Amino acid sequence: MEFDWNDIPLLLKLAGTGSMSQAGRALGLDASTVSRRVAAAEKALQARLFIREPVGYRATDAGRVFLAHAEAVHERVQTMLLDVRAEAEGIAGTVNVTAIDVLFTHWLVRHLPQLLDAHPALQVNLLGDNRDLSFTRREADLAIRLNRPSEDAALRMRKVGALGFAVYGAGAYANLPREQWADAPWLAYPVELSRMPEMQWLAQLQPRRPLVRLSSVSMILRACEEGAGLALLPCIAADRAGLQRLHPDPVLSRELWLLSHRDAGQIVRFRVVADWLAGLFETEAAALRGEIRT
Numbered sequence: 001m002e003f004d005w006n007d008i009p010l011l012l013k014l015a016g017t018g019s020m021s022q023a024g025r026a027l028g029l030d031a032s033t034v035s036r037r038v039a040a041a042e043k044a045l046q047a048r049l050f051i052r053e054p055v056g057y058r059a060t061d062a063g064r065v066f067l068a069h070a071e072a073v074h075e076r077v078q079t080m081l082l083d084v085r086a087e088a089e090g091i092a093g094t095v096n097v098t099a100i101d102v103l104f105t106h107w108l109v110r111h112l113p114q115l116l117d118a119h120p121a122l123q124v125n126l127l128g129d130n131r132d133l134s135f136t137r138r139e140a141d142l143a144i145r146l147n148r149p150s151e152d153a154a155l156r157m158r159k160v161g162a163l164g165f166a167v168y169g170a171g172a173y174a175n176l177p178r179e180q181w182a183d184a185p186w187l188a189y190p191v192e193l194s195r196m197p198e199m200q201w202l203a204q205l206q207p208r209r210p211l212v213r214l215s216s217v218s219m220i221l222r223a224c225e226e227g228a229g230l231a232l233l234p235c236i237a238a239d240r241a242g243l244q245r246l247h248p249d250p251v252l253s254r255e256l257w258l259l260s261h262r263d264a265g266q267i268v269r270f271r272v273v274a275d276w277l278a279g280l281f282e283t284e285a286a287a288l289r290g291e292i293r294t
Contacts, residue, residue, distance in 0.1 A: 003044035007037050008070045011049065014038065015067050018056025092121035095273045099144035101128030102217040103163075106237035107284075115276050122269060141270055142277065143259040156265065160258045160281035164235045164250030164290025165198060168243040171227025176246055181205060185229035187212050187220045198232050201252050235290030250290040256281065 013023040014034065024034040042049050049063035059067055099108070104126045116122060127140065149157060169176055173184055188211040189199055202211075212229055214220045221241055224231040233243070235250060258277055264270040281288065 001040070001044045003041060004037075005073075007041045008074050010034060010037055011041060012067065012070055012074060014050065014057055015059050015063070018058065020057065091119045091269050091272050093269050094123045094125060095142065095269055096125045096127060096140050097142045097144070097273065097277075098127040098129050098140040100146065100217070102234055102237050103144060104128055105218060106234070106240060107288075108280075111280055115273070119269075119272065122273070124273065141260065141264060142274055144277070145257045145259060146254045148255060148257055149259060156260050156262045158258050158278070159255055160278055161256040161285050162253045162289050163256055164288065165201075165232050165252040165254070166235050166238065166250045166290055167230055167246045168224055168233050168238045169227075169230045169246055170225050170243055173227065173230055173246075174244040176230065178247060181230060181246070182207050183209070185209050185212055187214060187223050187229045187231040189213065189220075190215060197252060197254055202232060236288055239290070253289065256288070 010023060010027060010029075013026050014020060017023050017026070020034040020038070021031045023029075024031045027034075038050065045062075045066065047062040047066070048060050049066055050057040050059055105128070108126065112124065112126075115124065144160075146163060148159070149155060167181065169184075176184055182205055184207070186202060186205075186207045186209070188202055189196060190213050193199055194203070212223065214223060217233065217237065220231050221233055221237055221243070223229065224233065224238070224243060225241060230246070231238075232252065235245075239245075258274065258281070260270060260274055264274065
């Protein structure tokens with residue numbers, strides 16, 4: 001027979017009151033239930049914990065040893081529960097958010113002070129990464145992705161908007177007409193990213209000159225600013241940098257999804273940041289789609 005750890009509060013209460021009826025009333029139990037559970041605990045521990053005297057129940061030597069450990073265990077459990085509840089209810093602690101770097105560098109960091117001013121106890125970590133980080137291993141608490149993720153029972157997902165891309169140029173390419181786009185040098189991602197929608201759009205254009213390949217949006221944007229070629233860039237970044245759109249409307253749009261672990265909504269700090277992000281996506285929807293200049 002195994003000891004029932006749920007009996008620890010009962011045994012501590014009996015030691016404190018010396019009365020099964022008083023211990024039972026304090027715990028909402030009748031005296032017979034208390035007596036039965038004390039007997040079960042003694043049987044599981046193979047030791048007599050209490051003896052009955054005229055003034056009430058008194059702990060035996062074995063009972064005093066047990067009660068000393070039980071009180072420490074009970075205190076640790078209560079502390080654990082309080083800490084967990086405080087963590088769950090308090091808008092404090094660490095929140096790891098992952099997304100492609102361009103959303104952080106050229107958009108989200110501008111709005112971050114409003115979140116931190118409202119909740120100064122939050123520690124927000126922005127991780128520029130488009131890999132599928134593990135929510136279970138706490139590599140990320142929230143993620144912003146540019147495509148709908150595959151169905152996963154562990155994930156909570158919601159579409160929060162769209163990211164528009166337009167063609168940009170500077171210098172000699174600032175006003176290049178559309179019929180000449182294929183003849184211009186193009187700034188693009190490495191070959192291993194050729195399956196990205198941006199690269200597929202460029203492949204359909206069939207540029208006649210070799211592509212200039214760079215490894216990040218920030219590098220492509222900077223090279224475009226220097227007049228190294230045309231680039232298909234997120235409007236939220238390129239418009240703010242002052243680059244010239246070669247066509248007023250975006251030529252490509254990608255969905256924006258906000259992901260979290262399915263249990264994250266039960267933790268206040270995650271819910272607060274997720275709701276703040278969702279609200280920001282709604283407020284900035286037109287700018288993110290590339291419909292207005294930022």
